[in-house]
Amino acid sequence: MPELPEVEITARLLDRALNGARIESALAPGINALKTYDPPLSALEGERVQAIRRRGKHLLVEVSSDLVLLIHLMSAGRLQLFDKRAGPRDRTSRLLVRLDAGRELRLREFGSKQAAWVKLLRAEQLAVEPALEKLGAEALPVPADLDELLDEQRPLHALLRDQRTIAGIGRSWVDEILWSAMLSPFKRGSDLDEDERERLARAIEQTLEGALAHYEQVVRIPIPDKLPMPLRVHRHEGEPCPRCQTTLKSVHFEDYVIAYCPHCQTEGRVLKDRRLSRLLK
Numbered sequence: 001m002p003e004l005p006e007v008e009i010t011a012r013l014l015d016r017a018l019n020g021a022r023i024e025s026a027l028a029p030g031i032n033a034l035k036t037y038d039p040p041l042s043a044l045e046g047e048r049v050q051a052i053r054r055r056g057k058h059l060l061v062e063v064s065s066d067l068v069l070l071i072h073l074m075s076a077g078r079l080q081l082f083d084k085r086a087g088p089r090d091r092t093s094r095l096l097v098r099l100d101a102g103r104e105l106r107l108r109e110f111g112s113k114q115a116a117w118v119k120l121l122r123a124e125q126l127a128v129e130p131a132l133e134k135l136g137a138e139a140l141p142v143p144a145d146l147d148e149l150l151d152e153q154r155p156l157h158a159l160l161r162d163q164r165t166i167a168g169i170g171r172s173w174v175d176e177i178l179w180s181a182m183l184s185p186f187k188r189g190s191d192l193d194e195d196e197r198e199r200l201a202r203a204i205e206q207t208l209e210g211a212l213a214h215y216e217q218v219v220r221i222p223i224p225d226k227l228p229m230p231l232r233v234h235r236h237e238g239e240p241c242p243r244c245q246t247t248l249k250s251v252h253f254e255d256y257v258i259a260y261c262p263h264c265q266t267e268g269r270v271l272k273d274r275r276l277s278r279l280l281k
């Protein structure tokens, strides 16, 4: 599940490795991956990579002649650099960018769903690109107006994951952030007091920066298929809370499984499965 820390480390490592690299050709073997047709991928031939950066959970590969590859990894995509070309049996690649020195940048996707996507845009199209236009402020550095952004009667779990509210946080890191801030996933943004708002801002910063610092230490090119995510709460239900040793619980909410500590986050209450309780009404 690539979120801000995973996409950011990908952008940083690739940016360092590929600055100035010459593109020989590009093709999109995934039938559904490429969402644009003008300019064609052949426009990339002979161009050089200028920068690779992140916006929200998107990657932007900026190329010398004002062309930009906009990539969304969705839930199972990876952007990986290899020093060899993919073989004919390669079934995971959705986009191949062939580079000088025999290197190849591949958008690969694991699992049965083909959801990751690519757009080849001209730089001026970026400003009106719908996928970017509706994104909220970056989660890092924590926006100065976080209090206002979160002043909504929606549960924190939904608010923090909403890319239009704040960009970069998804289903994994939201659990870690709320656990770190000692806040219930169902607490409404507008109900936070000053102390809780401060805790939440600090938790966003420390959690995301901590993950990035971890990746800077352990991740190298080629970026592995599975990143070593330093999660302590998400998907750890049934295990002891790292802070108080209470058994971590989980609850279904919309399409998500939320992990939390009943002692640290919900005043001892075990949350009811909202999906189920709605069905039973």
Ligand SMILES: [Zn+2]
Pocket: 241, 242, 243, 244, 245, 246, 261, 262, 263, 264, 265
């Ligand atoms: Zn706890």
